[in-house]
Amino acid sequence: MAVFADRPGFVAAPEGPAAHFGNPTGEQRALVAGRAVVELGLGVVTVSGPDRLSWLNSITSQLLTGLERGASTETLVLDQSGRVEHAARVVDDGSVAWLLTEHDDAAPLAAWLDTMRFMLRVEVADRSADLVTLGRFDGSSAPDDVVVEWVDPWSSVAPGGWGYAAGEAHPGSDWTLRIDVVTREAAAALAATGAPVAGLLAFEALRIAAWRPTLTDVDDRTIPHELDWLRSAVHLSKGCYRGQETVAKVHNLGHPPRRVVMLHLDGSDGVLPAPGTAVELDGNEVGRLTASALHHELGPVGLAVVKRSLDPEATLTLTVGDVVVTAAQEVIVPPGAGATANVPRLPRLGAVRRS
Structure with missing residues (x-):
């Protein structure tokens, strides 16, 4: 059951926690200002044992x-x-490595890890049922009795990583997300205090504006380069692991076949295309929308994965029923990403000054 289900205006998201409490725009402002928390509904997998980090590293x-x-x-x-x-x-x-993933991925991730244990001294457990994940931003206080806290590294390029994103100012530089893992009892105690809360619609809008990828942006063809995920999730100088050859080859010698862009959507018809909607140019599909939301400053926005060769200046369309929604692109991963000696830096389109 959602932690804040008893709050006035509660509307459930498909994931279970609140989608919103009646005012997604106001909830965004409160969340980003550090005045609210959001139940994220993430899965929690733990890995214990003395070999846990070396094993996960491999x-x-x-x-x-x-x-x-x-x-x-x-x-x-x-x-x-x-x-x-x-x-x-x-x-x-x-003593324990905590892995936070999307709710639907916790059981598959735990099962896959179990198949890879062999004779190593590790134990894998899916703890999703008895723990709650709460998101908050700088300015807020941690709830009582936090089991563990994860601080998002997205605000800068991690050691060993690489940032493809265009422009000098990255909107993720002021992304200060913290995720607190708490017991259900501690979450219920927090809810009883009347602490201000936001829903997942508010969080999703802020995530899109920060160009922050998650597993929800992934399909069966996604490589990390396409989502600029080398920035936070890949170390380019570490030892061998499955898939490393592709990571190195695309980064050093080639180009990712697709690239993520941020879309500024025309909201004049009051229609917000849903994730999975085809992105088209002159009637031909050139990509797919992976996320969309109404941002409190930018208006209707989305993330889309498109063909690498797509002209960054092209105006795109997305069809929802009988409504055609136009969209301007904001470059995240440039067409020339990869082949690291020749990564161009393109200006951000429609940038909004952030205080």
Whole structure:
């Protein structure tokens, strides 16, 4: 059951927590200002045992050996071709590595990890049922009795990573997300205090504006480069892991076949295209929308994965029923991304000054 289900205006999201409480725009402002918390409904997988970090390091994309107690990072599980299969936010408390993933991915991730244990001293558990994940931004106070806290590294390029995003000012530079993992009892106690809350619609709008990728932006062809995920989830100098050859080859010698863009959507008809909507140019499909929301400053926005060759200046269309919604692109991953000696820096389109 959603932690804040008893609050006035509660409307459930498909994931279970609140989509909103009647005022998504106001909830965004409160959330980003550090005046509210949001129940994220993430899955929680734990890995314990003395071999946990060296083992996770050997099978995922991030450098995890030597991860300091309480330090936060992010890692990906790739297939042999470098395509993203799982993604996890990682923090180690000194005896347990905590992996936070999308709710629907927790059980598959735990099951896959179990198949990879062999004779190593590790234990894997899916703790999603008895723990709650609460998101907040700088300015807010941590709830009582936090089990573990993950601090999003998205605000800068992680050591060993690489940022493809165009422009000098990255909108993720002021992304200060913290995720607190608490027991259901602690979450219920917080709810009883009447603490201000926001829904997932508010969080999604802020995530899109920060160009922050998650597993919800992934399809069966996604490689990390396409979403600029080398910024936070890939270490380019670590040892071998499944999919590393593709990561290195595309980054050093080639170009990702697709790239993520932010779309500024025409809201004059009051229609917001849903994730999965085809993105078209002159009637031909050139990509797919992966996320959309109404942002409190930018208006209707979305993330889309499009063909690498698509002209960044082209005006795109998305069809919802009988309504055609036009969209202007804002470059995130430039067409020339990869082949690292020749990464162009393109200006941001329609940038909004952020205080």
